[in-house]
Amino acid sequence: MIGLAVRGLSVSFGGVRALRDVSFAVAPGEILSIVGPNGAGKTTVFNLVSRLFDADAGTITAGDRDITYLARHEIAAVGIARTFQNLELFDHASVLDNLLLARHAHRQSTVVAQILRLPSAMRAEVEHRLRAEQVIERFELERFRSATVANLPYGARKLVEFARALCLEPKLLLLDEPAAGLNPEERADLAFRIADVRDELGTTIVLVEHDMGLVGEVSDRVLVLNDGQLLAEGTPDVIRRDPAVIAAYLGAAT
Amino acid sequence: MDPWTTLAQLIVNGLAAGCVYGLVALGFALVYKATEVVNFAQGDLLMVAAFAGWTLIEVAGLPYAVAFPVTVLLLAVLGFGLDRVVVRPILGRPQFATIMLTIGIAFAMRGVVSMTWGPQARTFETPFSRKNTPFFDVVLSDVSLSIIAATAVLSALLFAFFRWSWLGIAMQSASQNQMAAYLMGIPVKAVTSLTWALSASVAACAGLLLAPIALVDIALWLVILKAFAAAVLGGFGSIPGAIVGGLLIGLVEQFVGVYLLQEAKGIAGYVVLLAVLLVWPRGLFGGGERKRV
């Protein structure tokens, strides 16, 4: 399991400074939540870590590897998986295929071996299926296994996205608003699953979330972003009582 | 001929061809802005207009001045109907589906025209046919001049329409933000259909203007390929860009044919198209934004 260290991260889009000199660190096996009002730059942090675009300044280190300049498709091989706030599933493929694709970073066979179904390709395929089935079992997705993702209810799709990220066997997992749009029952399930993944697999988890209840329940530490800057950092209880955080959320001027 | 006369004629010919490309490109820019549908049948609308004009003039015996507005009106109705019956139900599906839908419409229109009028090419008389206007030392054909003048007038009318008329403003607002326009009380569906009607009438004008130099023929639809080049060069979805892009493509073709390589004239426009797409996909007047995740 790997930690994540972000130092002096800044980025701006067309004159708007989305992040200003943000630094934080996540210890291996820790659950860190990033909270903050809309537009605070939470998802931007994720997009920078998963290299969807370049930072203007700062460095990102995962484990002992500098990933600031990696290509976006090289992030998976480092062991970082993520989910997306607006769901980026492979809609017209089955749940199983979605999970199997997450194994792409672990691919072992060549195109020719795949076309000819050589033993090497078959072994790889069986191995992927084994891993995918383990995740399906963990998340109780058996009844959806061969369903097309586009036809699933929203809550199930959110779960599939979480499961897909897990299929990568990540060392660091980034969850972007996993509880958004879930009903209370699904939300309770989710809290359990997040804690379960960390406790059993030891995965480091970074969470962007609005639901303060969920954040308080699962996180070891909370980071508050406001207007692209780091506002506060601490355990959930400390953060909940921090006057600057309360002001930022309620919109009062500080 | 001395080089200056050649040059002047090339410019006029290029501008005339370019105006037609620009008008067709303008036609799909209108629809693209309103609905994100790219009408691959725009060239076929033009072709249908040319055949309709031929029928009205040569069969029904109407004078050109009557046949022109009647054809434009007929095409407006066709455009309105296409949106209502065929295109509307598919909105919201992936872009590829809408591309294929308009290709299907194009096939069907081409087939129907071919069944109705047969494969032979024809021509009709216009007030400009076979006349020339001397301009200093240069003799310019009236047909070319009529195309340029009509395009200028049409552009001015469209500009005024979008600037000052209620419907024009409603069309613009509906294309910028459908939901907001709807909430402001603009009948978005009707406005969209009218945008299609407008787009088809622009194609009709282009068809009637082009027919005297290009013959009334099924192959007229191919002009859409040049119009794509014009639209991409000008920036897809930009109305001034469509006209400017059209004029540039028209000129490039003429000049490449004479000064560079005779064989390349036919594909100069497409080479420009590919070059623009690869180097500078936004074109001259296009905007660009990135997808959010």
Place this chain on the structure above:
Amino acid sequence: MRFPFITEYRDDLRLLRYRSDWWSYGALLAVLLVLPAVLGRFYLGEVAFIFVLAIAAVGLMTLTGFTGLVSLGHGAFLGVGAYAHALLMANGVPFVVALPAAGVATAAIGVAVGFPTLRLSGLYLAIATLAFSVIVEHVLGHWRSLTGGFLGLTVQRPDLFGWSLAGRTEFYYLCLAVLAGVVLAARNLLRSETGRAFIALRDSETAAAAFGVNVAWYKTLAFAVSAGVTGIAGGLYAHKLGHITPEAFGLFTSLELVLMVVVGGLGSLRGAVLGAIFVGALPQVIAFFRDVLPKGFLPTTGLELTLYGGILVLFLLFEPDGLNGRWLKIKALFQTFPLYRRRTFQRTKTYMRSERYR
């Protein structure tokens, strides 16, 4: 609905998962093998032609149906394959070498088209490939020293180690064998790691990249595979025509190929084959009715185009999954009779989602 009883992961990887699949595909193969004995010479040639179209459709399906990259220029790849094959054979290269070589050459052209257009998606890619199609037709027509210009090129007769394949029956078996090989190879590729990467690119490029799919590499690979397969079809097409001219590989052919994959049903190899049958058989059906019906009842020109266009529009509006979708529904109807419900296949409602910012 049936569920296979699976006790091992390998069971899931079998090509034919049900016992009934063995029967139905076996029966299909048997029928195709004895067809030359029953069918007249003319219709046998037409069926072989459909096989060639189906190979090309499988090529395009890989790109458009599975990777989500639109190509309105596959007629050009067909042409490149045909000319490459004809030129190789004219220079004494034996058929068994020339056909794969034509595929490789076309794949190279595919890379040359695919790599620079990586940044383009949807509409822009469609227009770029359309322009490519027109340019290739033009070049084939004007590069007289190589291609013979609009007069065309006569294609040598195919043979296999001295055994002529030019006869109708031999050519039929040749096309059938190549089609079977191509379908099998495509099926294997598409249900393995590479195929899943293609599908991922189609549905969400962002997520695909986040899970390690090298977008540039896989898009280029998809172009190469697709062009290569289409090039092989082009080589066979050249033999079918006997004499090739640029017009055979123009815009209309490109659009016909797209018609096949859309009417067949995007994202399914069965769809590609069904689409090829539709496009290849329609002219024969029309010809049949023209003979049967009174003279002048059917118009001499344009009917084919009208039907192509009309059927394409109807499929897009009412059955976006194409012939393959229809096939699956009919199959389900029989399997679950009398419990079939229309709702089983109801699609989730789609809303307008802007694609301008992709």
